[in-house]
Amino acid sequence: MLVNQVAVFLENKQGRISDFCKALSSADINLITMSIADTTDFGILRAITDDNDKAIKVLKDAGFTVSSTDLLGIEVEDKPGGLADVLSTMDNAGINIEYLYSFVKKDGKAMILFKVANIDETIEICKNKHLKIIDTGISIK
């Protein structure tokens, strides 16, 4: 029931994001979506690719520090209020979100990726509220 994410450390230095993309491109890996958390002197690039296992290997070979994390993916309609409804459900259930980002799938639906502290509990709550959880079938488990 999870979406696997690859995160890499970015030193605050020109060219690091480009290096990341080059590493994926050289191994013919496609980026589905990514987001960057930036602080004053470093960044964390989080990405979903079409082959995370391969991505982790090529990124490590290219000298990146890599971590693999499972996120909760929820599909919503790509229209005003689509995300607001999901968030108010989570808010009412007292779920604390560490970060989230999104992308629009080829079928026109929006995919929201959540990092939450207690993922199993959150899945239960989302199921009870009939939210559509997407399982990409790849996970670190």
Place this chain on the structure above:
Amino acid sequence: MYFNKEIECMSRSEKEALQSERLVDVVKRVYDNVKMYRAKMDAIKLKPSDIKSIKDIYKLPYTVKQDLRDSYPFGMFAVPKRDIVRLHASSATTGKLTVVGYTKNDLDMWAECDARALVMAGATPDSTVHVAYGYGLFTGGLGMHYGTEKLGATVVPVSSGNTKRQLMLMKDFEADILCCTPSYAIFLAEEMEKEGYSLKDFNLKAGIFGAEAWTEEMRKTIENRLNIKAIDIYGLSEICGPGVACECSKQSGMHIQDDYFFPEIISTDTLEPLPIGEEGELVFTTLTKEGIPLIRYRTRDLCSLNDTPCACGRTSIKMNKVFARSDDMLIIRGVNVFPSQIESVLLSNPLASPHYHIVVDRVNNLDVLEIQVEMSEALFSDEVKTIENFKNKLAQDMASAISVSAKITLVSPHSIERSEGKAKRITDKRFVK
């Protein structure tokens, strides 16, 4: 103007007789009271009676900082603990401090040195001396403090920090002498402008600056911006603190108080004494100290001596500005920092990579320390807060280990140069020579 003309202008032959008499005495005292010195002398079959004059000093063994660490805290004291009235300490590589104990006579001798230094800078008993060196285990603040009182001038023991208040007090109390680090003097000058003061608001005539390396360019900047004479002072806590040597108004080298501290320059390769004028490591023997007398103490500071007569009339030997260190000690905002201290903090943190690089720079005339640490698999997380927590914890651990705040910067793995020989751990961007 002299504080102690009889000593400061003593003929060289009289000085030598005084040094000889004092050396014979101190050698006897350390042999009788300090185990380490007795062992060192016994090992080379040297008896106190073999030391008859200052010319015999070359027979004596050297003392190094490690000896002080090995005898932590009081092992090298030459008097019973009850005769010690003050302790000071400075940082050392092992995390343990180098401890120095002073008897009443030692404090009086130190105050005499700083009173002489103050007069050399132009102070009189009518002066008001603003002491912005830190007060505490660090010798800077209290050294100049007691020197001022010994001179009979007025001391303002403001210590470091709170620049706005410093400026207000400097103006209101009409200080004519400023004592602080040279970088802080420049910072004060900048803040004066920012706060809308004009130089006419102040009564400053001279400043006595030390505790860190500074250049002639910095001297010119300070003299122009504050319209004062900027005087260089030298000291190290092992010997007593600030005042071991200080410039006179001629600003042509620092007069060593050589009735108390006998200087030598030695070759760092052969450890043989070098002729006057040559560059090498500065070595001191404390001739009168009671608490912790040191025989031929290797300062690790590299400089040269100068015995040409000074136009001021003082006859003491002068030392030129220290231009480098023979070890990897860094002096940051007056605090001694060893790369090994930084390394041991990193090694004690299971998440930290042992690969690091130290960058020291001077930003807005203040020393800044940056420690670059490589990111590691163990430390990395997809969440910013996890990494920030690590950085904050490491910064706190560093600050408590080295007494100076450091900026921790995380860099890419394997981006810090690996070296097969002695790793180049430090980039010091401050101009020293």
